[in-house]
Amino acid sequence: xxxxxxxxxxxxxxxxxxxxxxxxxxxxxxxxxxxxxxxxxxxxxxxxxxxxxxxxxxxxxxxxxxxxxxxxxxxxxxxxxxxxxxxxxxxxxxxxxxxxxxxxxxxxxxxxxxxxxxxxxxxxxxxxxxxxxxxxxxxxxxxxxxxxxxxxxxxxxxxxxxxxxxxxxxxxxxxxxxxxxxxxxxxxxxxxxxxxxxxxxxxxxxxxxxxxxxxxxxxxxxxxxxxxxxxxxxxxxxxxxxxxxxxxxxxxxxxxxxxxxxxxxxxxxxxxxxxxxxxxxxxxxxxxxxxxxxxxxxxxxxxxxxxxxxxxxxxxxxxxxxxxxxxxxxxxxx
Amino acid sequence: xxxxxxxxxxxxxxxxxxxxxxxxxxxxxxxxxxxxxxxxxxxxxxxxxxxxxxxxxxxxxxxxxxxxxxxxxxxxxxxxxxxxxxxxxxxxxxxxxxxxxxxxxxxxxxxxxxxxxxxxxxxxxxxxxxxxxxxxxxxxxxxxxxxxxxxxxxxxxxxxxxxxxxxxxxxxxxxxxxxxxxxxxxxxxxxxxxxxxxxxxxxxxxxxxxxxxxxxxxxxxxxxxxxxxxxxxxxxxxxxxxxxxxxxxxxxxxxxxxxxxxxxxxxxxxxxxxxxxxxxxxxxxxxxxxxxxxxxxxxxxxxxxxxxxxxxxxxxxxxxxxxxxxxxxxxxxxxxxxxxxxxxxxxxxxxxxxxxxxxxxxxxxxxxxxxxxxxxxxxxxxxxxxxxxxxxxxxxxxxxxxxxxxxxxxxxxxxxxxxxxxxxxxxxxxxxxxxxxxxxxxxxxxxxxxxxxxxxxxxxxxxxxxxxxxxxxxxxxxxxxxxxxxxxxxxxxxxxxxxxxxx
Numbered sequence: 145x146x147x148x149x150x151x152x153x154x155x156x157x158x159x160x161x162x163x164x165x166x167x168x169x170x171x172x173x174x175x176x177x178x179x180x181x182x183x184x185x186x187x188x189x190x191x192x193x194x195x196x197x198x199x200x201x202x203x204x205x206x207x208x209x210x211x212x213x214x215x216x217x218x219x220x221x222x223x224x225x226x227x228x229x230x231x232x233x234x235x236x237x238x239x240x241x242x243x244x245x246x247x248x249x250x251x252x253x254x255x256x257x258x259x260x261x262x263x264x265x266x267x268x269x270x271x272x273x274x275x276x277x278x279x280x281x282x283x284x285x286x287x288x289x290x291x292x293x294x295x296x297x298x299x300x301x302x303x304x305x306x307x308x309x310x311x312x313x314x315x316x317x318x319x320x321x322x323x324x325x326x327x328x329x330x331x332x333x334x335x336x337x338x339x340x341x342x343x344x345x346x347x348x349x350x351x352x353x354x355x356x357x358x359x360x361x362x363x364x365x366x367x368x369x370x371x372x373x374x375x376x377x378x379x380x381x382x383x384x385x386x387x388x389x390x391x392x393x394x395x396x397x398x399x400x401x402x403x404x405x406x407x408x409x410x411x412x413x414x415x416x417x418x419x420x421x422x423x424x425x426x427x428x429x430x431x432x433x434x435x436x437x438x439x440x441x442x443x444x445x446x447x448x449x450x451x452x453x454x455x456x457x458x459x460x461x462x463x464x465x466x467x468x469x470x471x472x473x474x475x476x477x478x
Numbered sequence: 479x480x481x482x483x484x485x486x487x488x489x490x491x492x493x494x495x496x497x498x499x500x501x502x503x504x505x506x507x508x509x510x511x512x513x514x515x516x517x518x519x520x521x522x523x524x525x526x527x528x529x530x531x532x533x534x535x536x537x538x539x540x541x542x543x544x545x546x547x548x549x550x551x552x553x554x555x556x557x558x559x560x561x562x563x564x565x566x567x568x569x570x571x572x573x574x575x576x577x578x579x580x581x582x583x584x585x586x587x588x589x590x591x592x593x594x595x596x597x598x599x600x601x602x603x604x605x606x607x608x609x610x611x612x613x614x615x616x617x618x619x620x621x622x623x624x625x626x627x628x629x630x631x632x633x634x635x636x637x638x639x640x641x642x643x644x645x646x647x648x649x650x651x652x653x654x655x656x657x658x659x660x661x662x663x664x665x666x667x668x669x670x671x672x673x674x675x676x677x678x679x680x681x682x683x684x685x686x687x688x689x690x691x692x693x694x695x696x697x698x699x700x701x702x703x704x705x706x707x708x709x710x711x712x713x714x715x716x717x718x719x720x721x722x723x724x725x726x727x728x729x730x731x732x733x734x735x736x737x738x739x740x741x742x743x744x745x746x747x748x749x750x751x752x753x754x755x756x757x758x759x760x761x762x763x764x765x766x767x768x769x770x771x772x773x774x775x776x777x778x779x780x781x782x783x784x785x786x787x788x789x790x791x792x793x794x795x796x797x798x799x800x801x802x803x804x805x806x807x808x809x810x811x812x813x814x815x816x817x818x819x820x821x822x823x824x825x826x827x828x829x830x831x832x833x834x835x836x837x838x839x840x841x842x843x844x845x846x847x848x849x850x851x852x853x854x855x856x857x858x859x860x861x862x863x864x865x866x867x868x869x870x871x872x873x874x875x876x877x878x879x880x881x882x883x884x885x886x887x888x889x890x891x892x893x894x895x896x897x898x899x900x901x902x903x904x905x906x907x908x909x910x911x912x913x914x915x916x917x918x919x920x921x922x923x924x925x926x927x928x929x930x931x932x933x934x935x936x937x938x939x940x941x942x943x944x945x946x947x948x949x950x951x952x953x954x955x956x957x958x959x960x961x962x963x964x965x966x967x968x969x970x971x972x973x974x975x976x977x978x979x980x981x
Binding site: 344345346347349350352353356357359360361362363364365366367423424 | 780782801802803806807812814819820821822823824825826830831833834835837838840841844845846888892
């Protein structure tokens with residue numbers, strides 16, 4: 145928006161149309177995607193049933209992407225969220241199965257799940273901020289460690305059967321308000337919170353400042369390390385919330401449930417225009433990124449595209465998204 | 479076409495989306511001359527030389543090298559045609575030797591193997607030609623900045639550069655290094671190399687150049703024969719108006735009864751035994767050579783680096799800031815030397831920059847009061863005359879002087895009592911300098927205290943009420959206004975060094 149002001153001074157009409165297309169290009173992509181899948185699935189894609197399906201599928205991407213947006217905004221990365229999601233699934237299910245059957249257990253299981261996510265986030269934040277480890281390596285190490293721990297809880301066996309005792313677990317992904325699943329509402333609330341933090345709270349200003357220039361941010365009175373700790377904990381929190389939704393959706397906890405999810409979430413965020421170099425990005429873009437990736441996954445499954453081709457396509461999308469970001473940075477530099 | 483000219487730029491125009499960086503600039507470089515290129519920051523000097531190197535493609539205009547016409551340059555074409563540019567940042571690899579750096583990317587080889595000996599011999603030859611003493615085997619990280627620059631020059635000459643473009647070559651150098659650089663530049667001219675010399679320091683331009691070209695706001699102003707030009711004339715051309723005074727007058731405003739900052743034998747961050755007092759309404763200048771420990775002292779006062787011993791007193795109360803945040807809350811501000819790296823948040827708007835230290839204060843339950851935010855930014859934009867279309871403008875789109883004002887606005891918003899300036903006008907053009915000086919005056923007239931680090935003797939003497947000189951991490955002298963004298967200050971700045979040399 146601020147760049148537009150400059151543009152307006154000269155060359156009014158053409159530049160504005162260009163900018164309009166540019167800022168909304170991602171929604172255009174989304175539209176084309178929908179039309180494409182709808183035509184090739186012969187209308188199944190936009191059917192009511194599938195729409196609800198997409199909402200369920202998209203919700204845990206969306207929830208986790210809010211935390212990832214903050215992380216990437218400060219030029220960091222969090223590779224551990226996939227294993228947080230797995231671990232949360234296992235721990236939550238484990239508590240439900242092994243503690244006395246009463247409503248308190250349900251609450252405890254959820255709380256512990258969220259706290260575990262936050263703690264892993266704190267650990268990531270400590271490694272990155274106070275020890276100074278590169279985020280890529282620190283969170284990669286965390287990913288491996290917690291994936292292993294998730295596996296150790298049951299030696300790799302899935303946990304199921306808790307649904308009988310606690311049908312309330314269905315609340316997150318299976319219950320609906322009208323046609324809308326609760327998890328989609330949770331996602332929207334998370335987006336709203338993310339947008340609020342970035343636009344209205346002073347934390348958001350700090351995030352952009354740190355992403356733009358850490359040293360200058362510190363010298364402007366921002367406690368950069370504390371903010372990093374906060375951001376990685378938030379990432380852990382949102383990941384564990386996504387984990388709970390996923391558990392609710394599948395009804396059983398598997399040790400492979402979160403594998404590779406960080407990849408999808410990073411793709412959503414970067415595709416949504418959050419610069420991997422930090423300092424640039426908005427939640428509205430991430431919403432579009434999440435919808436595009438969600439629909440892509442769903443559409444490809446609908447069209448019976450093999451899992452391996454799906455991997456190829458998603459990898460290309462990530463490369464393209466980062467490539468566009470880097471190209472536009474290059475343009476700005478000269 | 480004129481055979482005399484080795485490089486000609488004709489009617490160069492460069493547009494960026496929304497901005498015209500160069501409107502119509504013409505430059506003619508004669509064979510074997512030094513052409514001084516001057517202009518305020520943002521006048522388009524850098525863009526112009528980037529057109530020569532191929533880093534920037536002009537929207538329109540012609541580039542002629544030895545009579546051969548080009549629409550645009552590429553880095554390869556520029557190199558093939560003997561154009562070399564010495565940038566402010568050097569392209570060297572610190573872990574490699576001087577010789578290896580000279581042949582970076584095009585090593586001399588025997589088959590697959592690098593011929594280190596041949597490279598070292600060639601490098602030694604090139605250094606000898608320039609009459610500089612560098613051991614070709616020395617790692618670049620062990621060489622001073624001056625020598626590093628020499629390697630860049632030697633590299634250009636070794637590659638048969640006919641045209642050498644130097645962008646602010648003296649900026650990172652000490653006085654002695656500048657002198658040897660001058661010798662090398664003059665030597666090259668006498669050998670027939672043509673040189674474009676860009677500098678803010680007019681005395682250098684006068685010392686070196688044969689002709690001077692002035693550009694302003696992306697437009698060609700005039701080219702003068704150096705012998706016939708005067709400083710006032712050049713400044714007038716650069717600024718576009720008359721500059722009568724260098725330093726604005728200040729009302730006497732020192733309140734001797736109020737000591738804002740007192741250092742009592744402070745050691746830390748490499749500095750030893752620092753003791754000083756700054757009163758309300760006073761500008762204390764901190765002089766000394768680069769590396770004397772001035773910036774380091776500022777970091778300690780600002781809480782960016784810890785102190786080992788001694789006491790810091792603010793308004794008579796002992797303080798011990800452990801982070802910039804604490805220092806800011808106590809009323810201390812730092813305007814750092816490297817504006818782009820440490821000072822301004824370039825990718826963030828003016829409004830956000832100014833409010834950055836006070837966001838917590840103007841937020842209720844973490845929600846920013848957008849009214850206060852806007853009002854604060856507008857207030858300081860008005861008060862210190864930040865020139866911008868809106869406060870939503872990104873700081874990277876502002877000129878150096880205006881960026882400096884934004885940083886200052888930030889500290890005024892934070893209601894700082896003590897403001898530390900580290901090289902307040904480095905890289906700022908003449909017109910904006912005067913405004914910064916006026917703002918410093920305003921600060922002290924309002925009862926604030928200012929500690930000003932400066933390597934520019936004129937600025938130090940012109941702006942300070944008192945000057946404290948550091949040398950080799952120690953205080954070597956303190957001068958009151960009637961004792962100000964450039965020679966005395968220089969002597970104090972090199973005091974410890976001399977003793978050591980004598981002993």
